[in-house]
Amino acid sequence: MQEFDIVNSTRRAAILIAAATLLAGCDTLNSLANGVTNPMTPEQSRSQVVDAATDVSHLIAKPIESAYFWHESCSDGDQGPFRGVVRISYQPPADPHAAAAAFDDMTQRLRRGGWAADSDFKSHSTALKKGGVNAVLSPANASVAVVVVEILGECRDTTTTKATKGDGETLQLPIN
Numbered sequence: 001m002q003e004f005d006i007v008n009s010t011r012r013a014a015i016l017i018a019a020a021t022l023l024a025g026c027d028t029l030n031s032l033a034n035g036v037t038n039p040m041t042p043e044q045s046r047s048q049v050v051d052a053a054t055d056v057s058h059l060i061a062k063p064i065e066s067a068y069f070w071h072e073s074c075s076d077g078d079q080g081p082f083r084g085v086v087r088i089s090y091q092p093p094a095d096p097h098a099a100a101a102a103f104d105d106m107t108q109r110l111r112r113g114g115w116a117a118d119s120d121f122k123s124h125s126t127a128l129k130k131g132g133v134n135a136v137l138s139p140a141n142a143s144v145a146v147v148v149v150e151i152l153g154e155c156r157d158t159t160t161t162k163a164t165k166g167d168g169e170t171l172q173l174p175i176n
Contacts, residue, residue, distance in 0.1 A: 036081050036158050042071065045157035049084035050171065052133040053151045056088065057173040059113040060106050064175065065089040065146055070168030074155035082160040084153040086171065089146040092139070103139045103147060110135065 040048070050069060057064060066089045071082045090106070092099035110128055118129035126137040134152045138144070 036156050038156060039081070039158040040154070040156040042082075042157055042160045042164075045071065045082065045084040045153050045160070047084075048133060049086045049151045049153040052130065052135070052153075053086040053088060053149075053171070054173055055113065055130070056110065056115075056135060056149055056151065057175055059109045059115075060090070060149070061109070061175055062090055062102075062106070064173055065091050067171040067173045068168055069171050071157065071160050071165040073162070073165075078162045080158055080161065081155045082157040082165060083155045084157070086151040088149045088151070088173065090149070091145075092147050099140055099147075103137070106147065106149075107137060110137075 046069060053067065053069075057067075067086060069084065069086050072085050073079055074081050074083055093102055107126055107128075113130075115128035115130045115135060118127055118134060121127045121129060121134050123136050125139075128135045128137070132154045136150045136152065138148045138150070140147050
């Protein structure tokens with residue numbers, strides 16, 4: 001009789017696990033397999049960085065030279081997960097001292113707007129973080145004539161693939 005109870009309990013456990021798996025769905029299992037516990041859709045990863053880029057453009061409040069969005073892989077092999085990225089370019093003043101002051105002003109405006117240093121993000125440029133999104137600010141120099149702010153979203157887009165990431169798009173971001 002005790003042997004029957006063990007077999008019956010094992011069957012019940014197997015049925016419960018199978019039911020939980022079916023209810024959870026393939027997306028949940030796939031995201032756990034990719035190491036992403038809270039996955040995003042491509043639309044959510046786009047919205048995350050475009051919203052952050054809009055915040056950045058409001059805070060910096062300077063004319064934008066260009067703004068561009070794309071999805072990029074978070075791995076070297078162009079495999080998932082992916083994240084959204086926005087690159088904003090600003091034209092700095094021609095005078096090097098004025099350009100350095102303008103860059104410092106941009107950085108301070110972002111800090112006052114809630115962007116803070118991120119000790120986990122490594123970069124040779126100024127890196128600030130707000131709400132899971134990193135902003136990397138690169139000043140103009142002799143080889144790059146514009147100030148670049150690159151907004152990097154979280155690596156949680158498990159739906160985008162190398163084949164579906166697309167080419168990107170030009171954005172029109174408001175200044176104020």
